[in-house]
Amino acid sequence: MKEFTLEAPHDYIQLNQLLKLLNLVETGGEANQCITEGLVKVNGATELQKRKKLRPGDRIDFEEQTILIKAEAQL
Template identity: 50%
Template sequence: MNTFKIEGDYIQLIQLLKAMNLVEHGAMAQWVVAEGLVKYNGAVDYRKRLKLKPGDVVEFDGQQIKLV
């Protein structure tokens, strides 16, 4: 499991995918979320601007990322 340190109160889901280099660009990040390919705390979530906070876990493409 990878970790990502949040600077500030939160990070948006599509920003996290870009910051972790899991997608090539923002449009691709929006597409993978809209297609239901991303899990948030164990469940598929379709909100592109979902605010992630420390303790949340995101799963995409076989990788898990825990926010700290």
């Protein structure tokens, strides 16, 4: 399982941005296509919203990989 940490001041990341940022897809267009084809699950449910806001605690499943969204540790 991979972990993605949201850095302050951000409290969310969009699903399509996450897939591209983690190099799970090559382009934003490919990310959008994978999402609209139902290949991505968020918290166990198929997600069709390309810009779904992912927040700490969310779990994403895509191509046999799992990503957990975490918040940056507060000091």
